Amino acid sequence: MAKNLHTHCSFCGRPREEVKMLISGIDADICDQCIQNAGEIIEQEFEFEKSHQRPQQPAANAAKLELKTL
Numbered sequence: 317m318a319k320n321l322h323t324h325c326s327f328c329g330r331p332r333e334e335v336k337m338l339i340s341g342i343d344a345d346i347c348d349q350c351i352q353n354a355g356e357i358i359e360q361e362f363e364f365e366k367s368h369q370r371p372q373q374p375a376a377n378a379a380k381l382e383l384k385t386l
């Protein structure tokens with residue numbers, strides 16, 4: 317059965333006619349609006365991670381130091 321690809325955004329469901337751009341993946345398509353939304357979410361996540369950064373675990377460095385002192 318032929319797949320009905322490239323007719324609408326797989327994320328928001330908007331038809332091709334209603335979006336500026338539809339980018340096709342292997343099994344899904346994404347419109348320019350969803351790409352923009354995704355970009356904003358990614359940016360927000362990065363900002364969140366930056367502002368909630370945990371202190372670095374020294375475990376990896378400690379192990380290296382131990383090896384050097386042996």
Ligand SMILES: [Zn+2]
Nearest residue numbers: 325328347350
């Ligand atoms: Zn979309």
